[in-house]
Amino acid sequence: MTRKLDEVDKAIVERLAPDARISNREIAESLGVSEGTVRARIKRMEEEKQVRITAVTNIDRFENHALAYIWIEVERSDQARQVASKLSEVEELGFVGVMLGRSDILAITMVRNAEHLAQFVHARITSIDGVRRTESTLGVNFIKHDYRMARIVS
Template sequence: MGRELDKLDREIVEKLSPDARVSNRQIADELGVTEGTVRARVKRMEEQKQIRITAVTNIDRFRDAALAYIWVEVERSDQTRAIAEALAEVPELGFVGVMLGRSDILAITMVKNTEHLARFVHSNISTIPGVRRTESSLGVNFLKHDYRMARIVG
């Protein structure tokens, strides 16, 4: 297991969050450290799976698709983890999380329309043993979508 992120690590992540294409040299200049320090820390954080640098889809640009939130209730609480892991294997799901509250699991995907959502849920989620029921909703207008949602707090 890797070490926890220190203050400098968190500052580097904060600089990368709005645009991961920013150069190590620019980050180093802004933080008052060497470019090698930034490069080494980014490499370590990636190797230890503390960060992942990736492209993020801008959902505002999809005119023919909607973001679908699929809330899943399981039959028994001891099945939650296994069902969540099974859902995480479904390639179309971009997010799967175990939740506290009314539902046990939340899964998020993109769909073309309500018919597409219904087919997807019935063929990919309801068929998993232990799924008691699902409830779905579609996101229609997004007033704020912060791509840095996963930034480190603290």
């Protein structure tokens, strides 16, 4: 059973967000709890898939690559989750989400250029049953990219 994150869990995640290499001891001292408490809570949150501690690629360091946003419309709105599930199996996609608004699904990946994006969309996206239409955009200049964008907001 997965339990909700309490204030101590949220505080631990907040300490880990800028640098997951921070020691459990440092977190414990800043929160006024034992190191064992921090270790056990991190372990539980990982086991319950509430958090995942991992290295994050800095997209600013990729030369000759662009972040591609692929907006996808499905034939019928009740197909959105099914199509999104199939898209989630596409290894090159780093994000797939069912959206509200103009498009049903947003998928994000890295590509070399516009031609590479077009080839990818035609070969891997539009061939999925239920995809009616796609629209793609390339990110060219990132003013802010917070690698912790999935952090918990209060």
